[in-house]
Amino acid sequence: MKYELPEWVAEWARKAPSLKVTPPGPKSMSIIELDSEYVSEANDRLFKFVMHKASGASIMDADENIYIDFSSGVGVMNSGWSNPKVVNIIKDQAERLVHSLANDSYFEYQAKYAEYLAKKSPGGVLTKCFFGNSGAEAVETAVKLSRYHTGRSEHIAFMGAYHGRIGNSLALTSKKTYKHRHGPMSPGIYFAPYPYCYRCWFGQEYPSCGMLCLDYFEKAFLEYGGPSGDVASVFVEPIQGEGGYIVPPKEFLPRLRRICDERDILLVSDEIQAGFGRSGTLWGCENWDVVPDIITIGKAGGGGVPFGGIMSKKEVIEDWKPGSHSSTFGGNALACAAGYAQLNEIVENDMPKRAADIGEEAIKQLKEVAEKHPMIGDVRGKGLMIGVEIVKNPKTKEPYLVRTLQQICWRKGLMMIAAGMNFNVFRIAPPLVISSQQMSDGIEIFAKAITEVEREEGIK
Ligand SMILES: Cc1ncc(COP(=O)(O)O)c(C=O)c1O
Missing domain, CATH: 3.40.640.10 (Type I PLP-dependent aspartate aminotransferase-like (Major domain))
Structure with missing residues (x-):
């Protein structure tokens, strides 16, 4: 079954991914500079991302770049941003x-x-x-x-x-x-x-x-x-x-x-x-x-x-x-x-069922992607709590830090954060209102990003 976005999701949010400038743009940078001066560095902020607004399963940054959101603000916005x-x-x-x-x-x-x-x-x-x-x-x-x-x-x-x-x-x-x-x-x-x-x-x-x-x-x-x-x-x-x-x-x-x-x-x-x-x-x-x-x-x-x-x-x-x-x-x-x-x-709105169905389809798609990419060690999950474990080599299972992968995804309009004891798990946890199409689009960005990483690492 294909799921659509709820009707209330804003028009701009339906355009994700859509980038106006290469992030981080100038507005983001000026906020980041202010923050760096006055806010503790204790939070490990992996990339220079400044939230501006969000709707459904999309986020807009301070420079009006629009991202598909695979993070839900770390598992918070389950019923969708700005519901x-x-x-x-x-x-x-x-x-x-x-x-x-x-x-x-x-x-x-x-x-x-x-x-x-x-x-x-x-x-x-x-x-x-x-x-x-x-x-x-x-x-x-x-x-x-x-x-x-x-x-x-x-x-x-x-x-x-x-x-x-x-x-x-x-x-x-x-x-x-x-x-x-x-x-x-x-x-x-x-x-x-x-x-x-x-x-x-x-x-x-x-x-x-x-x-x-x-x-x-x-x-x-x-x-x-x-x-x-x-x-x-x-x-x-x-x-x-x-x-x-x-x-x-x-x-x-x-x-x-x-x-x-x-x-x-x-x-x-x-x-x-x-x-x-x-x-x-x-x-x-x-x-x-x-x-x-x-x-x-x-x-x-x-x-x-x-x-x-x-x-x-x-x-x-x-x-x-x-x-x-x-x-x-x-x-x-x-x-x-x-x-x-x-x-x-x-x-x-029976969102647990929606999460189960979209998640099952996503795992299927990710397993197909995994067949072509040796750096994908494992695909697992339940509902919209999906982990893709990235390794340098599937035999040794040496963990591969997903920071570079994350940066590439972000520059292609996919917001995601890592998980895992070695920060080597690509985490997929979007708002439960994400559409089937947005989910597939996000997975496509991930597939392109892992292709780039493998090329850079000389793995493929
Ligand atoms: C399973 C689990 N327990 C506890 C916490 C801590 O929650 P908080 O960051 O709101 O203190 C988290 C946060 O990620 C969590 O995932």
């Missing part, structure tokens, strides 16, 4: 109230949004929420709650995991460079192998491996080594995001659920990136019919307004008594209203 239902609710809300004081009193959209999330939660059983301001804060909240509920203090995360960049969420994140000189990290956090089958930690092949990584998880982490036996929760991304859009085998999450159940350990599904329809189901864990105890949400959850929070089973979160947790901006008026509207757009 009028989201924009209008923000406008209406802002005219009445910007800050809701929801931590000290009550606010309509905090209650309504929590109810909506509860009804749409996996199995309908994660029926109480706590709202904060970012993904990292959502993870902090889940750490606190899982400790409080179990009376235990240790956590297991996975190699390749990304859960945030502050406090416990940074400690739960696997990449060393993010932690460098920011220690000491919180104690009691352990990393187990995620089933990254393209680069199996044990040199095995699926399915003949018999999911050795989970045998190891049970033995090394829960029986004979690792934590003291005081594990409060396991944090898992149902599909690893920053780690490289890694889809685990079908046995992984269900068995992890069983392992946690047998030991009364809480299972936290970090859906900050995989949630809100991105992976072809509303929640990533629903791809395998797994119901976690807590879900962390962020990114798309605020419809573009800063947001983070948790959805929890009632019996877990009800342990918290008044004063157990709070945040000045939690339950923020704009975030809750926009999040509510975005969730409604995703549900009412």
Whole structure:
């Protein structure tokens, strides 16, 4: 089935890709110069790109270049940039109230949004929420709650995991460079192998491996080594995001659920990136019919307004008594209203199905491209969470940093950002309203870019 752009997408946005000047143009450069003087360099801004406006699945930069967007503002704009239902609710809300004081009193959209999330939660059983301001804060909240509920203090995360960049969420994140000189990290956090089958930690092949990584998880982490036996929760991304859009085998999450159940350990599904329809189901864990105890949400959850929070089973979160947790901006008026509207757009327009269908077709097209390009090591994904792993040589699988590829794509009018522990995964995560045509056009740009890279590298 071919999908068109929604009617509300602006005329200019339908012209993507369309470049007026070679980016970065003069207007972009003047903003970048100002920024360089006064804004910290801590963010790794890979290319000189200045956002001006966006609609549907297209972005315009400060020099009126129009790009197809394969990033969604890093997985935020799931129901499409400038979706009028989201924009209008923000406008209406802002005219009445910007800050809701929801931590000290009550606010309509905090209650309504929590109810909506509860009804749409996996199995309908994660029926109480706590709202904060970012993904990292959502993870902090889940750490606190899982400790409080179990009376235990240790956590297991996975190699390749990304859960945030502050406090416990940074400690739960696997990449060393993010932690460098920011220690000491919180104690009691352990990393187990995620089933990254393209680069199996044990040199095995699926399915003949018999999911050795989970045998190891049970033995090394829960029986004979690792934590003291005081594990409060396991944090898992149902599909690893920053780690490289890694889809685990079908046995992984269900068995992890069983392992946690047998030991009364809480299972936290970090859906900050995989949630809100991105992976072809509303929640990533629903791809395998797994119901976690807590879900962390962020990114798309605020419809573009800063947001983070948790959805929890009632019996877990009800342990918290008044004063157990709070945040000045939690339950923020704009975030809750926009999040509510975005969730409604995703549900009412069955965007998870749209993501599943467009994603399936895209993977098919990408696999055809891969046949002609030795630098494409792996194509994988679910819904509109697709990773293309780039290697110097398919036999050695030596990672190839996608920076050059990214620059070429950008100059051809395709906005994308990388993922992967070695920044060698071409990440495809467009707004779920992208059309079938835009998706194919983006893949064509990628194919041209990889051809150029292979030529430059002398590979083909
Ligand atoms: C799975 C996951 N968890 C947590 C986070 C942290 O969210 P934030 O950047 O809003 O703190 C991210 C961000 O990329 C993420 O992908």
